[in-house]
Amino acid sequence: MTEPREKDAIIRIFRVHKRYPGKHALVDITLDISRNDILFINGPSGAGKTTLLKLLYLGEPVSDGQILVDGMNLSRIPKKRIPFLRRKFGIIFQDYKLIPTKSVFENIALVLEASGKKRRLIRKKVKSVLRTVGMEERIDSFPPSLSGGEQQRVAVARAVIGDPKIIIADEPTGNLDVESAGIILDLLTAFHSRGTTLLIATHDKDLVRKTGGRVIHLKEGRLIMDVTNPLRTEAVNPTKN
């Protein structure tokens, strides 16, 4: 790793292993992610992309190793503090994970309600973020009445409304057509340009090529490539023999 990246790292992953019964999902991953970085986690299905992201917000515990997120050591964090760790993240899923029985407004407002924000502020912020993602007109709609692209825009709105330090997107364009995928990517890069660290797990190489930035490649749970510029490949996993 280069010296400046270590100093400004918002996420530090050190010799992390993740094992499931009968399977090694991640093997000896060491990685620093700088503030305001765009990081693409690339690799085929089953390579460990989603698992790696889940470890960051404690969707799963690590089997071995250490992870630091914005100064919080995840192996020492008490259960009660996990919600506060998760508020550092805005998470976008391939299947959107919107609550079908709640309106667009309620789905997005939930993030601010959970962090105890005042109702008046919530209303104002939700309207503003929906305007940004171009979904203001659908504020009272319910997710099942929206197209896939629209649902993902709502999911992006939900991810960014809490002003998270890090946005995690797990295959955000996996279920979308090219046009919708382009809109989502534009939105994500726009939020990144405001200072948010962006982690995108994808196996879509076109998406990576169009956006540029740092790319890591996982294969069978191992980090096999770390590229910050397509022309230059950095040393990979220096702690590994």
Add this chain to the structure above:
Amino acid sequence: MMVSYYKRALQDLLDHRYLNAVTIITIALSILIASAFVLFFVNANEIIGSWKEGIRMMVYLKPSVPETVLSELKQQFQDMQTVQSSKFIPKEDALANLRSQMRRQTSVFENLRENPLPDAFEIRLIPSYQNVEKIESFAKKIESNPAVAEVEYGQRWLGQFSNVINLFRLAGYALVGLFCLAALFIVANTSRLILYSRQDEIEVMRLVGATDGFIKAPFYIQGLIQGALGGIVGLIALFIVYSLISSNVGQGFADGILRIRFFSPQLSIGIVFSSMLVGWIGCFLSLKQFLKS
């Protein structure tokens, strides 16, 4: 924040109308049956209490008890802390009383060669000494005196009645406990069903940084509302049954001999609060298990 919790709780109650209605009806039935037992005991205790009031005991003496023994006995009764008052009734006075009470049957007394009635003491016990067991042991103690022929008190049958009531009371406690458990079980299961139906929503809540408190609060509010509604409906049903029974009892018995009454407002509120507690504990149990998994 609290407004949001209440809003979510009410929304959930409406979204799962059927399940919640079943829960409320179950709680109401449990409260109805358990409260019916409580109401029975409250009234039975009051009736027994009123019958015990001013309990009077007649101590009949053997014939020809010497004057010295009589004064000793008199002194003995006066010294007893459990005796409120004692009065010696000589057999002559007793016969005179009987004659005056049976004025129309004077022929009965005409052929009497001697007074068949014994000398007696009339004893009234202090109010705090009106436990059936205590009265019985007191009577036995007096009967053991060689000058005493017999001790009689009209409420002797109260002992047997109290035994029956005690048996009912035990059965009642068991039934009240069972019905509370049943209500608890139903509330816990309803909450669990609702929790399972909202599993995805709860997962999303957790992912966006909701604390367990934020997730749990509406469920607790729902449990309290279910408990309160169940308690109120159960008490109303009991009041209707009570009104029907008390109007029939009132017609069948002489003035106020067997007057039954409903719970006091304080006790009614207490029952509704107990019902709310059942709702809360039911939610607590299912949430604890669900969120752990």
